[in-house]
Amino acid sequence: MICLRSDIAVLLTSDSPQETPSASRPSFLEWRQNRTKAGLQQSGSPCGRKTSHSEKTSHPVPKRKTGSGKKLPIPFPIPYSEPPEVHPAASNGATMDIDRIIEKAGGADEIAALAGVGLEAVRKWRQSRMVPTKHWPALLRVPGIALQDLTADLTTTETQQEQERETDVSNPCPPGANAALVLADGTVLWGRGFGAHTEGAVGELCFSTGMTGYQETLTDPSFAGQIVTFTFPHIGNVGTNADDNEAPKMAALGAVVKEDITAPASWRSHEPFAAWLRDHGRAGISGIDTRAITRTLRDNGPQTAILAFPENGRIDTDSLLNRARQWPGLEGMDLAKEVTRPKRVWTEGVWHSTKPVRENRRRVVAMDYGAKDNILRCLVTAGCDVTVLPATATAEEILELRPEGVFLSNGPGDPAATGTYAVPAIRKVLDANVPVFGICLGHQLLAQALGGKTYKLERGHRGANQPVKDVETGRVEITSQNHGFAVDEKSLPADVKVTHVSLFDGSNEGIASTTKDAFSVQYHPEASPGPSDSFYLFERFVAVMDRRAANSTNAGA
Ligand SMILES: NC(=O)CC[C@H](N)C(=O)O
Numbered sequence: 021m022i023c024l025r026s027d028i029a030v031l032l033t034s035d036s037p038q039e040t041p042s043a044s045r046p047s048f049l050e051w052r053q054n055r056t057k058a059g060l061q062q063s064g065s066p067c068g069r070k071t072s073h074s075e076k077t078s079h080p081v082p083k084r085k086t087g088s089g090k091k092l093p094i095p096f097p098i099p100y101s102e103p104p105e106v107h108p109a110a111s112n113g114a115t116m117d118i119d120r121i122i123e124k125a126g127g128a129d130e131i132a133a134l135a136g137v138g139l140e141a142v143r144k145w146r147q148s149r150m151v152p153t154k155h156w157p158a159l160l161r162v163p164g165i166a167l168q169d170l171t172a173d174l175t176t177t178e179t180q181q182e183q184e185r186e187t188d189v190s191n192p193c194p195p196g197a198n199a200a201l202v203l204a205d206g207t208v209l210w211g212r213g214f215g216a217h218t219e220g221a222v223g224e225l226c227f228s229t230g231m232t233g234y235q236e237t238l239t240d241p242s243f244a245g246q247i248v249t250f251t252f253p254h255i256g257n258v259g260t261n262a263d264d265n266e267a268p269k270m271a272a273l274g275a276v277v278k279e280d281i282t283a284p285a286s287w288r289s290h291e292p293f294a295a296w297l298r299d300h301g302r303a304g305i306s307g308i309d310t311r312a313i314t315r316t317l318r319d320n321g322p323q324t325a326i327l328a329f330p331e332n333g334r335i336d337t338d339s340l341l342n343r344a345r346q347w348p349g350l351e352g353m354d355l356a357k358e359v360t361r362p363k364r365v366w367t368e369g370v371w372h373s374t375k376p377v378r379e380n381r382r383r384v385v386a387m388d389y390g391a392k393d394n395i396l397r398c399l400v401t402a403g404c405d406v407t408v409l410p411a412t413a414t415a416e417e418i419l420e421l422r423p424e425g426v427f428l429s430n431g432p433g434d435p436a437a438t439g440t441y442a443v444p445a446i447r448k449v450l451d452a453n454v455p456v457f458g459i460c461l462g463h464q465l466l467a468q469a470l471g472g473k474t475y476k477l478e479r480g481h482r483g484a485n486q487p488v489k490d491v492e493t494g495r496v497e498i499t500s501q502n503h504g505f506a507v508d509e510k511s512l513p514a515d516v517k518v519t520h521v522s523l524f525d526g527s528n529e530g531i532a533s534t535t536k537d538a539f540s541v542q543y544h545p546e547a548s549p550g551p552s553d554s555f556y557l558f559e560r561f562v563a564v565m566d567r568r569a570a571n572s573t574n575a576g577a
Pocket residue numbers: 242429430431432433434435459460461462502503504505506
């Protein structure tokens with residue numbers, strides 16, 4: 021291999037795996053298996069070298085990379101005062117995407133084991149944005165890590181592209197930034213992208229005040245058509261896992277966060293947040309003043325935004341703004357059809373439930389307008405045998421299954437738009453005298469089926485800390501919520517009563533029919549994320565079906 025640098029040349033001619041034809045070289049996984057078989061654990065590199073955990077690098081303190089010094093034209097005000105931090109250059113003049121390298125190696129623990137160093141060394145690599153050259157042979161055994169990832173000197177790399185970008189006066193991207201969030205009101209927020217590249221994901225910008233559960237939030241299908249800003253500053257720090265998705269696909273269009281993503285610190289983590297986001301084909305942006313966004317949305321209402329993290333780093337804010345302004349908004353949009361899943365039988369209950377498994381089970385059809393998996397688990401734990409039907413299932417298809425109860429799920433978009441086909445089906449179910457329970461979009465659809473209307477809220481409710489009052493008992497529940505529309509109480513007919521209200525803004529949070537066994541709530545009793553104060557609602561639904569079953573047995577006796 022031709023190499024421009026003498027220190028690398030030494031490495032490559034001594035023990036570098038690059039010298040070995042790739043066919044005979046053990047893969048990273050093979051190497052790991054062999055290492056485990058041989059009883060080698062944290063120490064020992066794949067080259068068989070052992071290194072001390074306390075060893076110091078001989079590299080000087082890295083210099084910070086500076087911009088071109090040119091004033092770049094920025095067409096919009098940047099209300100964000102703190103510019104994104106610039107990655108310090110590695111001492112060899114290259115800027116290494118150290119987070120990506122660690123991610124490719126399988127995380128901090130894995131890369132430390134690979135290189136035969138301790139986690140403290142990995143922390144220092146992150147800080148200096150580089151891995152000392154002596155560890156490169158070990159890292160080159162990881163599939164997907166190539167020499168050019170480790171040095172920018174040898175090829176045209178992101179560093180070069182970044183430098184070109186910074187000297188290109190037609191690109192308004194400030195030094196250190198490689199992503200932007202452009203709001204339809206003309207605000208441009210610069211930041212650092214992570215996850216999958218995108219030329220621009222456009223949707224409604226909303227904020228969630230949840231302090232935990234970013235993975236559940238982002239996979240909640242109700243977030244289709246929306247970009248989620250997290251008000252909690254540290255997102256991504258517990259990584260992601262294979263269990264916490266609320267649906268297999270990520271519905272939200274992107275994530276906006278304050279702090280850069282740090283290495284996962286949780287025993288449950290399987291994959292770092294940025295890698296998980298990339299697998300889902302979605303982008304995130306960090307370094308954003310999320311409080312400023314929250315204030316804008318709070319004071320001025322819902323707003324369209326576009327998140328751009330282009331591969332070539334060129335961000336044309338004019339065209340992004342145009343695209344954001346052309347997006348029609350969520351009102352009138354039926355998104356349930358896009359996220360609903362085919363007919364299936366659901367059998368899993370709530371994890372670690374302390375409730376005994378009920379023998380006497382109730383046959384329930386769950387309408388999937390974008391159902392979160394944990395709702396289905398809660399139904400099973402409460403005592404239901406659940407068949408899930410897609411959003412477009414007709415009343416005949418529902419009733420054919422002879423359900424003892426019909427559940428209406430949460431889901432994205434405008435309830436009035438989804439109502440055009442869902443409401444006629446629900447009305448027929450009500451006419452057939454089958455008990456109905458709805459959550460969130462399901463609540464809004466039931467309200468329409470009973471004669472009410474919905475409207476777009478000035479400020480959506482999203483988070484896991486929303487107080488709701490049960491108007492009959494006066495009891496307050498702390499609830500998980502995610503909705504931008506609400507039921508207009510004034511539109512409700514006389515035979516529908518209000519059962520719950522929001523203690524934040526007094527908007528409707530629950531209704532019940534006074535003539536039929538039908539009730540629903542705007543909030544999320546299944547939590548995920550959030551408190552489970554309201555699990556009793558699933559049991560209330562089962563109690564209604566139990567009463568019906570008991571009555572029909574008595575009538576038959
Ligand atoms: N979580 C939900 O079901 C949301 C319902 C509806 N899409 C709204 O935003 O109000």
